Amino acid sequence: MESIPRQQDTARQWMRASRTERPVVDSTVTIKDVAEHAGVSVGTASRVLSGNPATSATARERVQAAVTELGYRPDARARALRSARSHAVGLLVSDVRNPFFADIAHGAEQAALGASYVTLLANANEDTAQQDIYLEAFLTQRVDGIVIAPQGEGGGNLRALERARTPLVFVDRTVDGFDVPSVTADNAQGVELAVAHLAAEGHTRIGYIGGPSSVSTGRARHDAFLAAVARHGLDEDPDLITAGDFRSASGGAAAAALLGHRRPPTALLAADSLMAVGALGEVRRQGRRIGADLALVAFDDIDWFGELDPPLTVVAHDARELGARAVRLVLDIIEGRPVESAVLPMRLVVRESSTGRPAAD
Amino acid sequence: MESIPRQQDTARQWMRASRTERPVVDSTVTIKDVAEHAGVSVGTASRVLSGNPATSATARERVQAAVTELGYRPDARARALRSARSHAVGLLVSDVRNPFFADIAHGAEQAALGASYVTLLANANEDTAQQDIYLEAFLTQRVDGIVIAPQGEGGGNLRALERARTPLVFVDRTVDGFDVPSVTADNAQGVELAVAHLAAEGHTRIGYIGGPSSVSTGRARHDAFLAAVARHGLDEDPDLITAGDFRSASGGAAAAALLGHRRPPTALLAADSLMAVGALGEVRRQGRRIGADLALVAFDDIDWFGELDPPLTVVAHDARELGARAVRLVLDIIEGRPVESAVLPMRLVVRESSTGRPAAD
DNA sequence: TTGTATGCGTTATCAA
DNA sequence: TTGATAACGCATACAA
Numbered sequence: 144m145e146s147i148p149r150q151q152d153t154a155r156q157w158m159r160a161s162r163t164e165r166p167v168v169d170s171t172v173t174i175k176d177v178a179e180h181a182g183v184s185v186g187t188a189s190r191v192l193s194g195n196p197a198t199s200a201t202a203r204e205r206v207q208a209a210v211t212e213l214g215y216r217p218d219a220r221a222r223a224l225r226s227a228r229s230h231a232v233g234l235l236v237s238d239v240r241n242p243f244f245a246d247i248a249h250g251a252e253q254a255a256l257g258a259s260y261v262t263l264l265a266n267a268n269e270d271t272a273q274q275d276i277y278l279e280a281f282l283t284q285r286v287d288g289i290v291i292a293p294q295g296e297g298g299g300n301l302r303a304l305e306r307a308r309t310p311l312v313f314v315d316r317t318v319d320g321f322d323v324p325s326v327t328a329d330n331a332q333g334v335e336l337a338v339a340h341l342a343a344e345g346h347t348r349i350g351y352i353g354g355p356s357s358v359s360t361g362r363a364r365h366d367a368f369l370a371a372v373a374r375h376g377l378d379e380d381p382d383l384i385t386a387g388d389f390r391s392a393s394g395g396a397a398a399a400a401l402l403g404h405r406r407p408p409t410a411l412l413a414a415d416s417l418m419a420v421g422a423l424g425e426v427r428r429q430g431r432r433i434g435a436d437l438a439l440v441a442f443d444d445i446d447w448f449g450e451l452d453p454p455l456t457v458v459a460h461d462a463r464e465l466g467a468r469a470v471r472l473v474l475d476i477i478e479g480r481p482v483e484s485a486v487l488p489m490r491l492v493v494r495e496s497s498t499g500r501p502a503a504d
Numbered sequence: 505m506e507s508i509p510r511q512q513d514t515a516r517q518w519m520r521a522s523r524t525e526r527p528v529v530d531s532t533v534t535i536k537d538v539a540e541h542a543g544v545s546v547g548t549a550s551r552v553l554s555g556n557p558a559t560s561a562t563a564r565e566r567v568q569a570a571v572t573e574l575g576y577r578p579d580a581r582a583r584a585l586r587s588a589r590s591h592a593v594g595l596l597v598s599d600v601r602n603p604f605f606a607d608i609a610h611g612a613e614q615a616a617l618g619a620s621y622v623t624l625l626a627n628a629n630e631d632t633a634q635q636d637i638y639l640e641a642f643l644t645q646r647v648d649g650i651v652i653a654p655q656g657e658g659g660g661n662l663r664a665l666e667r668a669r670t671p672l673v674f675v676d677r678t679v680d681g682f683d684v685p686s687v688t689a690d691n692a693q694g695v696e697l698a699v700a701h702l703a704a705e706g707h708t709r710i711g712y713i714g715g716p717s718s719v720s721t722g723r724a725r726h727d728a729f730l731a732a733v734a735r736h737g738l739d740e741d742p743d744l745i746t747a748g749d750f751r752s753a754s755g756g757a758a759a760a761a762l763l764g765h766r767r768p769p770t771a772l773l774a775a776d777s778l779m780a781v782g783a784l785g786e787v788r789r790q791g792r793r794i795g796a797d798l799a800l801v802a803f804d805d806i807d808w809f810g811e812l813d814p815p816l817t818v819v820a821h822d823a824r825e826l827g828a829r830a831v832r833l834v835l836d837i838i839e840g841r842p843v844e845s846a847v848l849p850m851r852l853v854v855r856e857s858s859t860g861r862p863a864a865d
Numbered sequence: 866t867t868g869t870a871t872g873c874g875t876t877a878t879c880a881a
Numbered sequence: 882t883t884g885a886t887a888a889c890g891c892a893t894a895c896a897a
Contacts, residue, residue, distance in 0.1 A: 171890095173889090173890055174890065174891060174892095175891095183868090184868045184869075185868085185869095185890095185891080185892095186867070186868055186869070186870095186892085186893080187866085187867060187868075189891065189892055190866090190867090190892085190893090192891095192892095193891090193892070195893095197866060197867085198866070199866060199867085202867080214664065214667055216643050216644050217644055217890085218585070218644065218646055218889090218890050218891070219641075219644040219645045220581040220584050220590070220645065220646055220890080220891095221581075221873090221889075221890035221891045222890080223873095223891095224581045224582050224585060224873050224874065224875090224889095224890080224891075225872080225873050225890080225891045225892050225893085226873085226891080226892065226893090227873080229581070231645075239600065239606050239610055239613075239625075240603065240606045240610055240807075242601065242606075245600050245601045245603075245606055248600055248627070249600055249601055249627060249629070252600075252627050253629075256634075256637065261641045261645070263622075263624050263625075264600075264624070264625035264626070264627075265613075265623070265625070266609070266610060266613050266625075268610070268614075273617070276617065279577075280580075283577050283578055283579065283580040284580045284592075285579055285580065285581055303575065306575060307575070391807055391808055391811065395811070417808070420807075420808040420811050421808075421811060423808075423811050423812065423813065424811030424812075424815075427811075427812075427813045427814075432813075433813070446601075446752055447752055447778070447781040447784075447785075449785065450752065450756070450781050450782060450784050450785030450788075451784065451785075451788075451813075452784065452788045452793075452794070452812075452813060453788075454785075454788075532874095534873090534874055534875085535874065535875065536874080536875095544883080545883065545884045545885075546874090546875085547876085547883070547884055547885075547886090548882080548883060548884075550875065550876060550877085551876090551882090551883090553875095554875095554876075558882060558883085559882070559883090560882060560883085563882080563883085578874085579873090579874050579875070581873095581875090582874035582875040582889090583875055583876075584875090584889095585873095585874080585875070585876095585888095585889050585890065585891095586874080586875045586877080587875080587876060587877090588889080
């Protein structure tokens with residue numbers, strides 16, 4: 144009786160597909176079927192499948208044969224339910240469409256794959272509500288661990304995570320008041336590199352296009368900018384400080400505001416790639432030319448920044464490495480190894496956008 | 505006896521975390537705990553939780569209270585195991601770092617979220633082997649359906665998918681020999697629009713930077729290009745045809761080859777955004793200027809293409825819509841509704857890169 | 866080395 | 882409307 148609803152279900156599901164293929168194998172081949180087909184007990188089949196050494200060569204052989212013949216695929220959910228390990232990690236990025244986070248995701252995914260963990264990638268879309276939804280989903284899916292580039296002040300489900308004791312790692316960003324292992328970049332150093340470079344190029348008025356103060360990197364870069372400007376004796380004009388939301392449009396708006404002042408800056412520093420691109424557009428619209436009329440340095444080294452005209456000078460961090468390290472960190476927690484937060488260095492890649500001339504290298 | 509290993513496990517897992525917080529609630533609150541706390545049976549608790557109308561107001565109230573008090577979160581795995589529905593769809597894109605696919609992913613994710621499905625996003629990294637790995641993972645995770653932008657000729661697990669009868673939808677790309685519902689763009693129309701535009705601008709020698717012939721969009725655009733060139737009476741010179749791999753570097757190489765010929769093209773058409781960016785870099789390196797010296801039209805309207813200098817003329821498809829439609833399609837299959845493949849129109853967005861002058865609109 | 870039996874957390878069946 | 886109980890697919894303790 145029990146299996147009938149399931150079959151009906153499957154039938155209904157494919158009713159209109161009207162495919163002409165052979166009904167080969169049912170989708171739900173269980174370990175029981177395998178055991179039967181191999182002429183062994185489920186216990187033996189299970190042992191063979193999970194690599195338990197307590198198996199005979201014949202058993203292994205017959206079970207393997209049955210597996211390939213029936214097209215058996217273990218049910219990860221049942222397995223996880225029984226063994227309290229899902230072998231899945233959740234990765235929550237702020238915005239998949241931001242190339243920087245796409246790179247982080249890629250690095251994280253590859254690292255997880257290497258450890259034979261599956262990655263559940265979710266996209267908060269720079270929105271705290273969506274972050275909570277996906278965090279909730281991760282929790283109900285019982286992922287073994289979570290890597291997140293967090294939004295906001297850390298209310299809502301971020302606290303629930305702590306309570307649920309799910310292994311958690313912050314990547315790129317952190318949240319105040321959370322004692323969570325993290326892999327971040329040395330933002331202060333990055334800003335210092337950029338400002339020092341622009342100062343060396345003779346600029347004294349640098350316009351800053353910052354990120355939102357609700358994000359740790361936004362705050363860190365802002366503070367570092369102020370410090371660096373003071374340190375290098377540049378103009379500490381509040382008019383030179385703007386803030387966007389890490390998205391393209393806000394970069395354009397910020398650039399417009401900066402360039403609209405009576406004493407506009409001669410150089411621009413954008414706190415992320417998307418805002419840099421927005422600024423690029425605004426500068427062009429104003430009929431000015433990056434490199435020649437106005438220097439531009441951006442955070443985040445996106446692959447194609449070097450292909451632009453002019454190529455963009457950037458403060459780069461290795462996003463892939465950031466993602467990979469974060470995953471390794473969360474696996475360390477999961478598997479009970481000692482964990483250590485990491486701060487990765489940033490480096491300056493000088494190109495024409497800040498010098499007006501082809502780079503030396 | 506049975507629960508002891510689990511507790512040990514949890515303990516080991518957090519041993520070195522040495523956090524000082526209160527042990528508030530154990531992570532694994534089950535429905536049993538909820539029922540006990542509420543003074544009802546698990547059956548009643550389950551009914552309340554799943555919105556079964558056969559519940560009394562008091563029962564609902566008490567269970568809800570217990571849920572919030574204990575911080576209960578249903579176990580999606582157990583739920584899926586029992587109900588044969590995971591409420592998860594797998595999304596496999598060719599390359600997350602390609603902005604076009606990032607947009608597709610975003611659209612798909614939002615659509616799934618709207619239907620309260622979770623999206624498992626995986627990245628094939630333009631690699632058939634990785635595609636198979638993730639397909640395998642989707643299968644073992646027993647996702648309810650899969651949306652994929654497929655790689656290669658469709659060997660390996662793509663066939664296994666068919667056999668497993670997992671609802672499947674192709675997005676953007678298709679694979680010959682598979683009778684699978686799909687959401688694609690009208691590539692032929694897109695190419696025609698681009699070629700017609702360039703012809704109208706007076707170009708007779710258009711260099712084509714195509715995609716790999718192993719991908720359906722690569723083939724479709726290639727064939728359409730040949731047809732359009734013939735139709736408009738332009739130079740049908742084989743030297744004007746190149747092929748890349750949908751990645752930046754190959755676009756640069758293709759541009760170099762095209763521009764190196766004795767009779768170089770006066771316009772370039774790139775079959776995707778990343779290759780267009782690569783071409784952009786190569787053109788700059790050769791000291792030429794897009795728009796003025798050489799026209800460029802690209803496939804895929806990436807947000808920031810309009811911000812570049814000069815802004816890029818593109819053949820655009822709405823990637824978000826592509827992703828959203830694909831998800832809706834797979835949900836249609838899952839939930840037994842009639843399904844219908846869709847071909848979305850493309851449209852030409854004319855900007856300076858192909859005209860040398862600011863666009864009218 | 867193997868088989869049997871139990872339980873993981875949940876939903877669904879069946880009586881009450 | 883409710884409670885007891887079986888079953889989902891799998892892994893493991895225990896006995897053989």
